Amino acid sequence: MHELAITQSVVDSVCERAGGRPIRSVRVRVGVLTAVVPDSMRFCFGLVTEGTAAEGARLEIDQPPGAGRCRTCAVAFTLTDLILLCPCGSADVEITSGQELQIVSMEVG
Numbered sequence: 001m002h003e004l005a006i007t008q009s010v011v012d013s014v015c016e017r018a019g020g021r022p023i024r025s026v027r028v029r030v031g032v033l034t035a036v037v038p039d040s041m042r043f044c045f046g047l048v049t050e051g052t053a054a055e056g057a058r059l060e061i062d063q064p065p066g067a068g069r070c071r072t073c074a075v076a077f078t079l080t081d082l083i084l085l086c087p088c089g090s091a092d093v094e095i096t097s098g099q100e101l102q103i104v105s106m107e108v109g
Helices: 002-018 038-048
Strands: 023-030 058-062 066-070 076-079 093-097 101-108
Touching: 002 023, 002 038, 002 101, 023 038, 038 058, 076 093
Parallel strands: 023 058
Antiparallel strands: 023 101, 066 076, 066 093
Protein backbone atom coordinates (compact mmCIF):
# COMPACT_ATOMS: atom_id res chain seq x y z
CA MET A 1 0.00 0.00 0.00
CA HIS A 2 1.96 3.02 -1.25
CA GLU A 3 -0.72 5.34 0.14
CA LEU A 4 0.83 4.90 3.59
CA ALA A 5 4.23 6.22 2.51
CA ILE A 6 2.69 9.06 0.51
CA THR A 7 0.41 10.07 3.36
CA GLN A 8 3.29 9.91 5.85
CA SER A 9 5.27 12.31 3.64
CA VAL A 10 2.30 14.70 3.44
CA VAL A 11 1.86 14.67 7.22
CA ASP A 12 5.59 15.14 7.82
CA SER A 13 5.62 18.14 5.47
CA VAL A 14 2.59 19.90 6.92
CA CYS A 15 3.70 19.29 10.51
CA GLU A 16 7.10 20.77 9.71
CA ARG A 17 5.50 23.85 8.13
CA ALA A 18 3.02 24.26 10.99
CA GLY A 19 5.83 24.89 13.44
CA GLY A 20 4.06 23.17 16.34
CA ARG A 21 0.69 24.86 15.75
CA PRO A 22 -2.29 22.49 15.56
CA ILE A 23 -3.41 21.63 12.05
CA ARG A 24 -7.15 21.67 11.37
CA SER A 25 -7.24 20.59 7.75
CA VAL A 26 -5.03 19.57 4.86
CA ARG A 27 -6.03 19.80 1.19
CA VAL A 28 -4.17 17.72 -1.36
CA ARG A 29 -4.51 17.33 -5.12
CA VAL A 30 -4.16 13.72 -6.24
CA GLY A 31 -4.71 13.12 -9.94
CA VAL A 32 -6.67 10.04 -11.00
CA LEU A 33 -3.65 8.72 -12.91
CA THR A 34 -1.44 8.52 -9.79
CA ALA A 35 -3.00 5.18 -8.78
CA VAL A 36 -3.56 6.55 -5.26
CA VAL A 37 -6.85 5.36 -3.78
CA PRO A 38 -8.46 8.30 -1.93
CA ASP A 39 -10.22 6.09 0.66
CA SER A 40 -6.92 4.37 1.46
CA MET A 41 -5.21 7.73 1.80
CA ARG A 42 -7.93 8.91 4.20
CA PHE A 43 -7.51 5.75 6.28
CA CYS A 44 -3.73 6.18 6.38
CA PHE A 45 -4.11 9.86 7.30
CA GLY A 46 -5.97 8.87 10.45
CA LEU A 47 -3.16 6.47 11.38
CA VAL A 48 -0.12 8.64 10.68
CA THR A 49 -1.49 11.81 12.28
CA GLU A 50 -1.81 10.18 15.71
CA GLY A 51 0.38 12.03 18.19
CA THR A 52 1.23 14.82 15.71
CA ALA A 53 0.10 18.42 15.29
CA ALA A 54 -2.26 17.08 12.60
CA GLU A 55 -4.12 14.66 14.86
CA GLY A 56 -7.84 15.17 14.34
CA ALA A 57 -7.30 17.22 11.17
CA ARG A 58 -9.61 16.87 8.18
CA LEU A 59 -8.11 15.59 4.92
CA GLU A 60 -9.63 17.03 1.76
CA ILE A 61 -8.71 15.38 -1.52
CA ASP A 62 -9.19 17.04 -4.90
CA GLN A 63 -8.94 14.51 -7.72
CA PRO A 64 -8.40 16.13 -11.12
CA PRO A 65 -9.23 13.93 -14.10
CA GLY A 66 -6.64 12.55 -16.46
CA ALA A 67 -6.10 14.16 -19.82
CA GLY A 68 -3.79 13.49 -22.71
CA ARG A 69 -2.84 14.74 -26.15
CA CYS A 70 -2.06 12.46 -29.04
CA ARG A 71 1.27 13.23 -30.69
CA THR A 72 0.07 11.52 -33.86
CA CYS A 73 -3.29 13.23 -34.52
CA ALA A 74 -3.03 16.15 -32.00
CA VAL A 75 -6.40 15.32 -30.41
CA ALA A 76 -6.85 16.12 -26.70
CA PHE A 77 -8.91 13.56 -24.78
CA THR A 78 -9.80 12.32 -21.31
CA LEU A 79 -7.85 9.47 -19.74
CA THR A 80 -9.72 7.37 -17.22
CA ASP A 81 -6.88 4.95 -16.49
CA LEU A 82 -3.23 4.33 -17.28
CA ILE A 83 -3.93 2.73 -20.65
CA LEU A 84 -2.51 5.48 -22.82
CA LEU A 85 -4.28 4.94 -26.08
CA CYS A 86 -5.75 7.66 -28.30
CA PRO A 87 -9.13 7.09 -29.91
CA CYS A 88 -7.25 7.10 -33.24
CA GLY A 89 -5.37 4.00 -32.04
CA SER A 90 -1.98 5.63 -31.43
CA ALA A 91 -0.09 4.91 -28.22
CA ASP A 92 2.07 8.03 -28.66
CA VAL A 93 0.25 10.00 -25.98
CA GLU A 94 1.45 12.86 -23.81
CA ILE A 95 -0.22 13.07 -20.38
CA THR A 96 -1.28 16.67 -19.73
CA SER A 97 -3.05 16.24 -16.37
CA GLY A 98 -4.02 13.63 -13.83
CA GLN A 99 -0.58 12.89 -12.39
CA GLU A 100 -0.63 15.68 -9.82
CA LEU A 101 0.33 14.85 -6.26
CA GLN A 102 0.62 18.05 -4.25
CA ILE A 103 -0.21 19.65 -0.96
CA VAL A 104 -2.50 22.54 -1.91
CA SER A 105 -3.15 24.11 1.50
CA MET A 106 -3.47 23.59 5.20
CA GLU A 107 -5.42 25.32 7.93
CA VAL A 108 -3.68 25.84 11.26
CA GLY A 109 -4.75 27.31 14.54
